[in-house]
Structure formats: structure tokens, C-alpha cells
Amino acid sequence: MPTPPPQCPAHASDKAVPLSGPRFHTDPSGHYREMRAEHGPVVPVLLPGDVPAWLVIGYQEMYQVTSDAKLFPRDSGLWNQWENLPEDWPLRPMIGQRQPSIYYTVGAEHQRHLEMVQTAMQNISALELRKHCEELADQLLDGFSARGEADIIAEYAKPLPILVLARLLGFPDSDGPGLIKAMSALADGGEDALEGFQYFGAKIHELVADKQAAAGADLTSWMLAYPEYFTDEEYALDLMAITAAGHLPTADWIGNSIRLMLTDDRFAASLTGNRRSIPEAMNEVLWEDTPTQILAGRWAAWDTWLGGQRIRTGDMLLLGLAGANADPKVHVDAEGADTSLRGGNSAHFAFSHGEFQCPFQAQEIAETIARVGIEVLLDRLPEIDLAVPAGALARRPSAFLRGMTALPVRFAPTPPIEGKP
Template sequence: MGPRFHTDLEAVYRDMRRDHGPVVPVTLPGDVPAWLVIGYHELCRVTADPVLFPRDQGLWNQWETLPEDWPLRPMIGTRQPSVYFTVGEEHRRHLAMVQHALESVDHVGLRRTTEEIADRLIDSFCSTGESEIVSAYAKPLPLLTLARLLGFPDSDGPELIRSLTDMADGGPDALAGFEHALALMSRLVARKRAAPSVDMVSAMLAHPDEFTDEAYVLNLMAVTSAGFLPTADWIGNSVRLMLTDERFAASLTGGRHTVPEAMNEVLWEDTPTQILAGRWAARDTRLGGHAIARGDMLLLGLAGANRDPAAHATRGPDGPHHSNFAHFAFSHGEYQCPFPAQEIAEVIARTGIEVLLDRLPDLELAVAPRTLARRPSPFLRGMTVLPVRFATTPPYGGH
């Protein structure tokens, strides 16, 4: 954490690599020890070996030292019955149910829904000539779209945005945000159990394997939290790149071919999910020149691994924006973001950016790039605000 983590991340990782190598001893809030894996090859090893490095929080040798109100509990979890926090066969059972729901999404309908919500959001500010598009567009678009897919009423959108943001930022409101989001999700599961419809929660409930209501709620939390802020930050970080990097300036008045290039470059250089918790060592071992004790936590440094000089050989001489997808933005291995979820996120993010540029083709940054600030989260990397200006245009209406 600290200012440099948000203002000069490349230098932070460079210093870490110089002082500690590819595996870095770090402390979490409350002086809780952990290892941050920032080496590309080391992260491949950790994520590809679920026997030596399982995602089994029960192994952690620090549980007894943690206060009940430790703010990172929601992000690290306990032995909760969900796709995030189960291992082995039980994890695969949860994953099959979640994949079934993700695969039920019609991508043509998804793009149409995203366009409809994007137009409605842009209608709310397009006649003003200026806006702050993180709060007005990049955040609400993926959340409202996901809410529609899952079966939430649109009216739950603002509460979901607030509670999930508080939870993900890991600050003093993290636990309250987690509990509030859980309450909204419990209400939705009960509603869909009583009256199923054509949505992802109903598809989860219809899967042939049966789960407890707690498991359905926690899996809904996993899908919603993983799909919301990372996709919002993917939109915001991509728009920031296109507005501040002259290589992408032509796309604002020309064709759309650079939108996917900008989005892919962000996944390499400015990935929304910076750090994931985590893996736990099943036995004493060595990694990156360090002795790792049984029960130690390993944080997955996705952004650090993407910035590892050893990864540059996989990207080619022209840089990451030339269609190479060997990044860690969606993690790797058994617990990586399921491919159908990656597809849904890409449809929402790309559609959102394209609609924004279509509707406001002269969009430009309203402040100096150096004044832009990052949200103070150790896990997710997104803009706090992104002020823009543009020629006023009448709303489409009717959406």
C-alpha cells in the first residue's frame, strides 16, 4: 500500500524484484505475514499445482491470530461452501453448477442488454457536455447488466455497487459491505426459489446437484463480485488508456479496431485484478529462493507477474497490445476465472466502450492525466474518478 503503490506501480514491483526476487515477504493489515508471488514462472508453478499449493484456507497458520473484525476476511474467506472456498471434488461440484449458469447466458441478448443499459446511462449525462464516467458509467454498466442476467431488480443496483465496492476495497467498511451484499443475495435466492425465471440464479437452482441455500447465496456472491468491479475497472482503465495514449487517439474518430487492442493492453499493463488471495502451502517447500512453511499464505501477484521481465519474451517485440493473451489477468490453473465468465466480461466491457465512443466520439479527458488517482485497494486497480468532456448531444430516449 502507500502512495507509490497507486502512483508508480512499475517502480514498486521493480524494487521488490531487486530486493527479494520473484517471491516477496509482505504483511497484510494487522502485521499478518504472507508471501506475494510476482515472478511469472513462479506464479505459473503455484497456480498449476493444486496439491502443493491448494486453495484451502483451512491450512492457514494465521487464523488464530486474526481479530473477528479483520477487514480482509471477506476477500480471503473461510471454509465457506462456494466455488471460491472449496477444494477437490467439492470445488468441482460447485464449479459445474456455476458453469452451467454462466453457459445459460445468450451472448446476443447480453450485448443487446448491455447496449440498452449503456444508452440509458449515457442519456443521463450526454446533454451536459461533461461527466465523471467511473461513477456515471463504468461502475453501473457491468453491475446493472450482471444484475439483469442474475435476476436482481434494477432497484437493487445502487446498493449492490456500494456494498461490493466497500467489500473489495478492504477498508473499514469491508465487513459491513459484505454482510449487506449477502442480505440482498439471500433475498434474491429466496425469490427465485419461489418463482424461477429465465436468469442465472434460476439456472443455478435448476442444476441437478443440490446445494444448501447458503451455498447458492455464496456462489451468487462469487459470480457478482468477480464480475462487477474487475469489469468496471477494465472499462475505466481502457478508456483512460485511449484518452491518454496517442497510439489510441485515432480510434476516437476512426474505426473500432483499436478497442480490443486497448483492452488487451490493459489486461497486461494495468490489469484490474492486481492481487488475489490466495494459495496455502500444504507442506514445507521452497519457492523463488525462499523457504515457505506449511500453512503459509501465498498471494497471487497477477500484476507483478505480468510485469516480470521474464514474461516479456512471451509477448513479442511490439508489446502486449499485439494480440498476445498469455497474461494472468484472469489468473491461471484450476481456480482461474471460468472461460464463460471471461467471455461475459469481455462482451460487457467491449460493448460498453464501443457504445460510449459511438455516442460521444469527441470524448476527451477533462483534467491533466497526472492528476488521476487510483482507488485505494490492494486487490483491484481502477480509477477513483475519470472526468471527461465532450460536445453536448441529445439523449436517445425511449430506453
């Protein structure tokens, strides 16, 4: 059985917060308030199997951790709990171990992968990206617009990002249905998740081989053309990391934004063609309802103090992005008045921060997919409304990710667009 770090009373079972339970998806804001009141900005938590970690929910502390890559590197090899973990520990894939990819490398090697990916992404045309988004959004809408009802999550928000990303990577459209099935299985984490992961990995490796033989105007080919040497395995791992990181968070950004616009009167105008409130709703989601709630992680390179807690060498710090976004210190002034920092302000941690934050080009791609997806949906289905009471909507049962399990809607049936497949 895993044990807490030596002399760490904060992780005693009666003091630490289990990183599970329904409140993370039914009442996260209230849950974070209570954690902050009891523990402060750095919370002792227990992962499955009573594995100890720290959850950073203070805005200032989050900035400190993500800005100091020497004291808090993203190097899971430092973790002081590896020897205590069973082989079937469920969060192993999320924590990961050292792999030669942009997500798991550190230091100079991480920068090498990052520069290669960013250089390739700079070749993506904003006009072409928007064209792909509009065309694929229309194709998905054509599949259900005549029915007058749909589940926006399963039929639109989930498949749209993977279809757009597949085109950017250089997959033929015929691979779209298989990739949707595989990535949905990965996102749901069910019995077919491993099969989905294997299928996804195999297709990425095939894509690298295909582009080695015949390059095209796509992200994979541009990565292969980068002058520094990378192995085919490194290319494949980077492509898998890009796709996985871009798929579900973007899907949840779409779903959470549409839910907000359908349930909050402030955004009702956008449902009748006023697009000004679409970016406002999307930005509010990144502050209040961010798709990635908790991100693993950072590891302490030496003993230190953070937020009043004694952090020991090798301790894991989980980035509580949602908790830090909600820190009252950055929203309330000395007199207790709300400073409305959220409105129009992008100083949130939705994309993390610092050396290992989501690359800026990738953020732009995600924003374009989400915004165009919402615009096309509301243009095509202006009378859209929830098909169930707002209180009946459910979130996925996860402390780490925040998205809808389903978003049933109804609307006036409309025919498919002429000339569209």
C-alpha cells in the same frame, strides 16, 4: 502481535516489504522491479499488523503455484497465522475462511460448485447479453450526455457491470439503484461497506427464494435447476461470489481502458469511430494495468522451495498477477530486446490461472460488458476528452486492486436517445 513463521529471517521487519504504501498505486511497475531486484520472483511481504506472507511476482513461479493445487491449494484453513490474527483484522473478509461456495471450497467440492455455475452460464445467450449491455449503457449515458461533462467512473464504469449482472441473475431493473449503491459501498471500503454487504446479501437471498417459487430465464433459475443438490445458502453464496468477482474488476477494466485511450496517442483513432483499437487497449490493460493486481491466495501444504525462498507448511502465497505479468523474463530475449509478448497475446494472469482461475464463461461475460460499454460510450460521445490533466488522475489507494478514483471528462453535449427511458 502476529509473528513470522519460525526461523524465517526473510520476514524480519527490515527485509520484508510492507504490502501497503503509495507506490503500489503511484508507481507499481517500478516498485515491482525493485522487489524483483532485491528478493527475486518470490517476495517476503508483511500484511497489516505485520502478518507475514509471500508475494509471487515471477511468471514461471506464478504458473507453478496456480498449476499445482496439491502443493499450493486454495485452502485458507491451512494458514499458520490464524491464531495470531485479531478478530478485527481488516483483511479477514478478503482472505476468507471455509464457506460452501465456489470461491472457498477446494477439491471435489469446488469442482461440484464450478460445474453447476458453468452449466448455468452456458445458457446465457451472447446476443441477449450484448442487447442488455447496449440498452443499459444507453440508459446510463442518457443520464449525463446532455451535460457535456461527467465522471466516467462513478456514472458509467461502476454502475454498468452491476446492472448487467443483475439482469443476468434475474433481478428486476427496479432493484438496480439499490444494488449500485450497495456494490459501490463495498468497492470503496468506507464506513457504509458493511451496510452495503448486508443489503447485497439480503437481496441475493430474496432472489433465491423468489426463483425457487417462480423460475425464469435467468442465471439463478438455471443454477437452481442443476440436478445435484445444493442448499439455498450455497446458491446464495455462489451468486454473491459471482457478482462480487464480476463487478469491480469489470468496472476497472472499463475505466482503465478508457483512461488509456484518452491518454495514449496510439489509441486516438478509436475515439473517432475506429473500433479496432478497443480490444487492443483492453488487452494491454490486462497486461499492464490489470484491475486485480494481487489475489489471495494459496497456502503451502508442506515445506518446499519456490523462487529461491524457503516456503513452510501453512505459509500464505499471494498471487502477484501484475508483478508476474511484468516479469522481464517473458518480455525480453537474451539480447535484451523487447519481444512484444503483450500485443495481441492473452497469456497474462489477469484472470489468474489453473483450477481456480475465473471460469471461461465469466471471462467472456466480463469482456462483453467492458467492450460493449466502451463501444457505446465512444459511439455516443465521439469527441470525449479528459477534463483534467492526465497527471492529476488518481488511483484507489490499494495494493490489491487497480482502478481510478475518478475519470472526469468533457464532450459535446448530446440529447438522450429518443424512446429511451
